[in-house]
Amino acid sequence: MIVELEQAIEIINKNIKIKDETEIIDIDEIENRILAKDIYAKINQPPFNRSPLDGYAVNSSDIQTASKNTPVKLKVIGSIYAGDDNNIIGEIATAVRIMTGGSIPSGYDCIIRQEDTDYGDKEVQIYVKHTSYQNYCFKGEDIKEGELLLKKGTLLNFVHVGILASQGISKINVKSKTNILFLTTGDELINIGDKLTSGKIYNTNLYTLKSRLKCLGVNVVAKTFKDDEIELAKYIKENHKFYDAIITTGGVSVGAKDIIHDTQKELFITPIFNKVNLKPGTPAMFWKYSETPILSLSGNPFAAVVTFELMARAMISLIGENVSIMPIWINGTMADKFEKASNKRRFIRAFYHNGIVNIKVNNHSSGAFTDTAYCNCLIDIEAGNKGLNKGDKVKLILF
């Protein structure tokens, strides 16, 4: 069955299982993870009534007549710096020297900033009047003990690390990382480090997509297979259960050694879709062994990248419920022409910056990969397009 891209993603969505395992990890390691449980505040934040500035804690009723010309003089009975234990009780007609972050003693209800005083040590002259609770940060003003601190499902970043730290929380429950088995196939593939012999090529896909998977925050196990459907079928049979999904490259076309078809026969499996109506990477397939979804992509390095970005990212995002992995579609305006007509829906590589799209590549053939070095997006060209002109609006995804 040949499907449109949007159908392909819908089919993938229906056939994956959302990962429900969770694990407890240190807040040092939570970046880009998904919070698995609601977290409630353990303490009030701030933990005490706190001075927001450097000055004097006073009682507003003592300074109602204060002005520059008629200062009110108060006895300074102590000082509180940030971090000081607060063992002072405020009395009528007294003040306490207090610094930003200091705990406001009970008996005082406002803070006079030091610029509105004579900076007195034993006695202080206050030059302004204040209302009750002026310049006064209440205990629990940011968040109160027991309130919802972070919602289940939150995509965590450095801000959340800080919020958890402010609560003294050092470990939290997050969704376990998605486990991906990544298999490259092909008799022609040579590992880097090995000598390139006649007819062979280095295994580009292995390195490209292993790196991509790593950067998307999943656990990857990568292996390379010869064009041997018996071996590949055996490996999938024995190992599928350890993974949330399998991605393969190579062997999806119609040649004599396109072994994914034969591997499916070995396993008595029919693909759910076996072609996607787009270029490059049309022969991409989606199938399942037992409960494990398998996305099989073209072995052509550029086609593999395009279909990985369009479909594998969606699959991984859906399994891990992590929206940050889903490709983002944006709009851009062409700065160049792309003169070729497209019968099929086609994705071409380009460079997007500040709304503008530059075609940086001379050779758009999917066999050419090197020019992708200076591209950062894929332009979505609809079927039947006669060519893009300067100024045309296009839809694209960033990679």
Next chain:
Amino acid sequence: MIVELEQAIEIINKNIKIKDETEIIDIDEIENRILAKDIYAKINQPPFNRSPLDGYAVNSSDIQTASKNTPVKLKVIGSIYAGDDNNIIGEIATAVRIMTGGSIPSGYDCIIRQEDTDYGDKEVQIYVKHTSYQNYCFKGEDIKEGELLLKKGTLLNFVHVGILASQGISKINVKSKTNILFLTTGDELINIGDKLTSGKIYNTNLYTLKSRLKCLGVNVVAKTFKDDEIELAKYIKENHKFYDAIITTGGVSVGAKDIIHDTQKELFITPIFNKVNLKPGTPAMFWKYSETPILSLSGNPFAAVVTFELMARAMISLIGENVSIMPIWINGTMADKFEKASNKRRFIRAFYHNGIVNIKVNNHSSGAFTDTAYCNCLIDIEAGNKGLNKGDKVKLILF
């Protein structure tokens, strides 16, 4: 000296030293690093003349009369699959069965796709004529041995990993990671895991900015100091030379224990700027000890984040010549009001999605940090703004 944000960044730019150390690392680890030297192609890509499809290698002069009705019959003298050693020499009136990725034997100048033949084994009927070099990928068509493969200064990602792998290159020279010393200061700070005693708070900044620095790809050493300028000055004196820059939080204001001022006196240093004309985080300072730039930020967690995003990211980006670390300014349209007037230029947190900006936060005081959990951007509000209305265009940076 109080400076505008743009001046501050200019001053930082003039006072940092671009990191010129490089190191050789595995291509498995190059993501987000900066290529230190031009890299030239070691081999032709593809390494041989390659078939782009499944079919038959033939000589175009043999099939000039071929059509569905007048097929040309050729003897099949062998077969070449992807990965096969190519030891066949093409002869007149012969063909070779060839699969996608197979090495085209000399003597043949085009590939007929199998759908345009009778799929013959010993003899094949060809139904179409082709021009010379039709369906023929030339050796070195993507890149030729000796050509520039990747430019010095390239920000590396998974695509570059693949391009290097396709050349069999396993190690490359990249700029060394920037080394940042991150110091939080304050008598009030308690480590998470320790008991929160009266007047103390957990050290939010330590965790927030350590996480942020880690995600920006720098090496971080983090330490916490009491409000003791002698100790802090001593530590900076002895350790500054091991770092490309130092970032501190806390102690920049005008209170009795705002120790960064006293630390500078201890070291006989005058700050290059000691205030930035924006809110929150105005008292941020920039100074140098010997050649090491030091950015000292407010201890208030939200102010620290704002000034980190605006200035520390710029500093780190400039030192490592890594543009991906520089904050990106984008435009958005307000979906909500923000009713407060701003005397000073002010940055408030919000949530940006698809061009639309939502104010998610009730308490915009810089003392409130928890609500930042659901924000992803900082709106830049100019001095004198009377408040933002729904539909207003705003400038913002994403964090």
